[in-house]
Amino acid sequence: MSAAPPARRFPPPSGPPPTREELEQFLSNYALGRLQAFHPGRRGRRGRVITDAGQFWLVGPGMSDTFLEALLEHLAGHGLPVPTVVRDRDGRWIRPLGAYPGALVRWPEGRHLETFTPGDCARVGGLLGRVHLAGLDFVPSRPPHRSHQWRRQTAEALAPRLPTRERHLLNEEVRFQGLYRFGDLPQGIIHGAPNRRRLVAGPDGGVGLTGFGHACRHALLLDVAVAAHDCCAGPEGALDHGLVSALLKAYRRLRPLKAIERGAWPVLLRRAALDAWLEALTLGQDGAGARARVETRIREEARLQRCWVD
Structure with missing residues (x-):
C-alpha cells in the first residue's frame, strides 16, 4: 500500500483570494470573454467566476493536479454528470494564477438538497x-x-x-x-x-x-x-x-x-x-x-x- 502523504498543518492553507488583476491576466489565456464578477467560496483561492461566456468554478491548490485532470476527463467520457475541464487556448488546464496554480471547470447544473427522499x-x-x-x-x-x-x-x-x-x-x-x-x-x-x-x-x-x-x-x-x-x-x-x-x-x-x-x-x-x-x-x-x-x-x-x- 502506498505511503500516506504528509499531513497538512492546521488550518489547511488556501492562500489569499486572487485579485481582479490576477484573474484578468489568468482569463486572458482563455476564449471566455471579459471577467464580470468573482464570488469567493469557502476557501480564498476557489470560487465562482462569471465571464461573458457564462459561469465557471475556479479551483486552486489541492484541487488542481494532473491526477484530477485525468480523472474528470475520464468520468466525463463515460457520460457522468461531473465537473468538466475547461482548457485555455494552448490546451492547458492548470495555469499560474498569481503565485498559485489555478484551473477552471464547468459544474453540473442543479441545486443542493436540504432533505432527501x-x-x-x-x-x-x-x-x-x-x-x-x-x-x-x-x-x-x-x-x-x-x-x-x-x-x-x-x-x-x-x-x-x-x-x-x-x-x-x-x-x-x-x-x-x-x-x-x-x-x-x-x-x-x-x-x-x-x-x-x-x-x-x-x-x-x-x-x-x-x-x-x-x-x-x-x-x-x-x-x-x-x-x-x-x-x-x-x-x-x-x-x-x-x-x-x-x-x-x-x-x-x-x-x-x-x-x-x-x-x-x-x-x-x-x-x-x-x-x-x-x-x-x-x-x-x-x-x-x-x-x-x-x-x-x-x-x-x-x-x-x-x-x-x-
Whole structure:
C-alpha cells in the first residue's frame, strides 16, 4: 500500500483570494470573454467566476493536479454528470494564477438538497455505482488525503481548543479508527467526500457530483458510507433505515456488495462522521452538529448492521 502523504498543518492553507488583476491576466489565456464578477467560496483561492461566456468554478491548490485532470476527463467520457475541464487556448488546464496554480471547470447544473427522499437517495446510490464502475479502468492513482496520519495530527492541533469532553471524544474516535485499514475490501477510485454540499439535483431529475478534490484509490464502500451518513439521516441525526436501504439497493444493482463489506459498514459510517467533524472544526465552524452525529453513530453502532441490504 502506498505511503500516506504528509499531513497538512492546521488550518489547511488556501492562500489569499486572487485579485481582479490576477484573474484578468489568468482569463486572458482563455476564449471566455471579459471577467464580470468573482464570488469567493469557502476557501480564498476557489470560487465562482462569471465571464461573458457564462459561469465557471475556479479551483486552486489541492484541487488542481494532473491526477484530477485525468480523472474528470475520464468520468466525463463515460457520460457522468461531473465537473468538466475547461482548457485555455494552448490546451492547458492548470495555469499560474498569481503565485498559485489555478484551473477552471464547468459544474453540473442543479441545486443542493436540504432533505432527501428515498428517490433522491436511490439516485445518489446509482450515481456512486456508475462512478465506481467507470473508475475500474482508470489507471492513475493517488493515496487518500485523509489518512490516519491526517486524522491524528489534525486532532492533535485541534485538541487545545476543545473542551475536555469533546477532546476526549475526538481522541478516542481517532484511536478507534486507527485500528482499521480496509485494505481487504474491494478497492477502486472513489470521490472521497460525496456529501450534500457536493451533490446537486439537476433540472432533469438526475443527480450530479462536484468537488473531486478528495478523489483517490480507496475502499469503494467509503463513498457509500459518506453519502449515507450525510444524506440518509433523520432530523435528529440517526440514520433512516428506509433512506439507507434506497441508497444501498440502487448502488448494489450496479456493484453487488461483498460479505466482507457488511462487517466494515458500521466502522466506515463512524469514519464518515469523524471526518465531517474534523472538517467542520478545521474550517472554523462550531462543529456541534457534526460532533453530535459522531456520538449518534457510536450509540447506534449495534443497530447499523440493520441498515444494510443483502
